[in-house]
Amino acid sequence: MRYELYYWPSIQGRGEFVRLALEEGGADYVDVARRGKRGMSAMMKLLESKQLARRPYAPPFLKAGQDIIAQTALILFYLGPPLKLAPRDQAGRLWAHQLQLTVSDLVVHIHDTHHPVSGWLYYEEQKPAAKRRTADFWRYRVPKFLGYFEQVIKRNGGRYAVGRSLTYVDLSLFQIVEGLRYAFPKRMKRFERKVPLLIALHDRVAQRPRIKAYLSSDRRIPFSQWGIYRYFKELDA
Amino acid sequence: MRYELYYWPSIQGRGEFVRLALEEGGADYVDVARRGKRGMSAMMKLLESKQLARRPYAPPFLKAGQDIIAQTALILFYLGPPLKLAPRDQAGRLWAHQLQLTVSDLVVHIHDTHHPVSGWLYYEEQKPAAKRRTADFWRYRVPKFLGYFEQVIKRNGGRYAVGRSLTYVDLSLFQIVEGLRYAFPKRMKRFERKVPLLIALHDRVAQRPRIKAYLSSDRRIPFSQWGIYRYFKELDA
Numbered sequence: 001m002r003y004e005l006y007y008w009p010s011i012q013g014r015g016e017f018v019r020l021a022l023e024e025g026g027a028d029y030v031d032v033a034r035r036g037k038r039g040m041s042a043m044m045k046l047l048e049s050k051q052l053a054r055r056p057y058a059p060p061f062l063k064a065g066q067d068i069i070a071q072t073a074l075i076l077f078y079l080g081p082p083l084k085l086a087p088r089d090q091a092g093r094l095w096a097h098q099l100q101l102t103v104s105d106l107v108v109h110i111h112d113t114h115h116p117v118s119g120w121l122y123y124e125e126q127k128p129a130a131k132r133r134t135a136d137f138w139r140y141r142v143p144k145f146l147g148y149f150e151q152v153i154k155r156n157g158g159r160y161a162v163g164r165s166l167t168y169v170d171l172s173l174f175q176i177v178e179g180l181r182y183a184f185p186k187r188m189k190r191f192e193r194k195v196p197l198l199i200a201l202h203d204r205v206a207q208r209p210r211i212k213a214y215l216s217s218d219r220r221i222p223f224s225q226w227g228i229y230r231y232f233k234e235l236d237a
Numbered sequence: 238m239r240y241e242l243y244y245w246p247s248i249q250g251r252g253e254f255v256r257l258a259l260e261e262g263g264a265d266y267v268d269v270a271r272r273g274k275r276g277m278s279a280m281m282k283l284l285e286s287k288q289l290a291r292r293p294y295a296p297p298f299l300k301a302g303q304d305i306i307a308q309t310a311l312i313l314f315y316l317g318p319p320l321k322l323a324p325r326d327q328a329g330r331l332w333a334h335q336l337q338l339t340v341s342d343l344v345v346h347i348h349d350t351h352h353p354v355s356g357w358l359y360y361e362e363q364k365p366a367a368k369r370r371t372a373d374f375w376r377y378r379v380p381k382f383l384g385y386f387e388q389v390i391k392r393n394g395g396r397y398a399v400g401r402s403l404t405y406v407d408l409s410l411f412q413i414v415e416g417l418r419y420a421f422p423k424r425m426k427r428f429e430r431k432v433p434l435l436i437a438l439h440d441r442v443a444q445r446p447r448i449k450a451y452l453s454s455d456r457r458i459p460f461s462q463w464g465i466y467r468y469f470k471e472l473d474a
Contacts, residue, residue: 052392053392053393054332054392056335056391056394057339057342057382057385067331070329070335071334071335071338071339073338074334074335074338078331091304094304094311095291095308098291098306098307098308098311101310101311102294102308105300105470108345112349116353116354116366117353117354117366117369118369118370118371118373120373120377126366128365129366130355132354132355132358133354133441136355136356136399138358145294148294151292155290155292156290170326174381
């Protein structure tokens with residue numbers, strides 16, 4: 001099966017959780033919108049289609065044969081079994097999906113640290129609100145979310161989030177740690193000692209041959225000031 | 238199967254999407270935390286459990302035999318087939334789930350109209366930000382989200398979101414309309430003419446015998462100033 005991933009071509013964003021799974025799973029895939037203007041217009045054509053009965057609301061979405069699947073967590077739920085990145089039993093698959101949906105919730109909170117008021121205003125126009133949101137994010141949300149994932153890993157034996165081998169949830173947790181380190185280097189450095197299993201999981205993921213190769217390739221888009229994770233010195237106080 | 242729903246006892250909140258499905262599906266269920274202090278402490282005990290291998294991150298969650306399922310959209314994905322509120326084919330079920338995840342995204346935006354900066358501040362402490370967020374919500378988000386659902390209904394024949402009979406997605410869209418009418422009566426009144434199929438769907442759901450009985454029972458918690466939907470006159474300008 002050749003997969004087609006459709007996502008914004010210049011940011012990691014939500015698409016990155018899917019890219020990591022496709023890469024680790026050794027999938028045959030095309031990152032469509034990164035193939036120049038034609039790729040981008042193919043994505044917009046699908047998004048704005050007047051015929052497509054099951055049109056996605058937004059990127060990322062995946063085309064697999066006749067199936068078009070949107071929503072990051074659902075794409076991973078769909079890709080998990082064929083890429084061998086999900087448990088074999090149905091209960092395990094639902095549990096992995098539940099964790100991934102909790103990752104999605106966290107991603108909204110991360111994004112909103114720099115854009116709490118409106119996505120249609122520049123960061124500079126909402127700086128005081130961003131500072132307050134970021135303070136509460138680090139005071140309440142990060143300890144609760146990352147503490148939760150730490151406990152999930154612990155109760156599962158200490159090496160993986162779900163089951164006895166790597167799943168897409170582990171890849172997503174890797175990406176959460178990577179992103180928080182980019183956006184909040186100082187805060188994250190102080191916090192990491194509280195979630196040693198999560199950090200160890202991150203480090204193991206980074207060392208996996210396919211992930212390592214991917215991260216050093218030009219298929220991995222660098223972090224920037226245009227994704228979920230953005231670095232502003234004053235928010236990292 | 239007797240289901241146990243665990244959710245905050247005094248608000249509709251995210252639990253309401255599940256309650257509507259349980260009611261329309263004629264399920265045998267207990268709304269655990271609404272059974273007085275003992276119910277509430279049963280919920281907190283599960284949430285804070287030190288043993289439970291697959292502890293939920295937050296309410297709502299559902300107990301069905303040995304299964305504990307959290308995340309609103311996942312609970313509905315799980316309940317859809319046994320309650321006959323999901324399509325029979327797997328592709329249809331994934332599509333319904335995809336739509337429900339888009340409803341979940343919309344719910345975050347609705348909530349954040351009144352609490353954009355922080356859930357740990359009172360509304361009164363973030364009023365200017367709430368005004369701006371609400372303006373953009375009605376300018377960009379509502380037309381895009383509700384316009385999308387309108388089109389989904391239209392491409393599916395005009396009566397339902399998915400397939401040829403009622404699904405949990407239709408019940409959730411009903412709840413979206415109800416809530417927006419409560420929180421933004423004037424704005425919603427002006428907007429409704431743009432989404433006639435969605436409004437007609439809402440009205441048909443409201444007339445279904447089980448939903449009608451539920452809405453007029455004391456099992457339906459009234460809207461208030463403590464849920465996703467809150468009414469502030471100045472936000473409804």
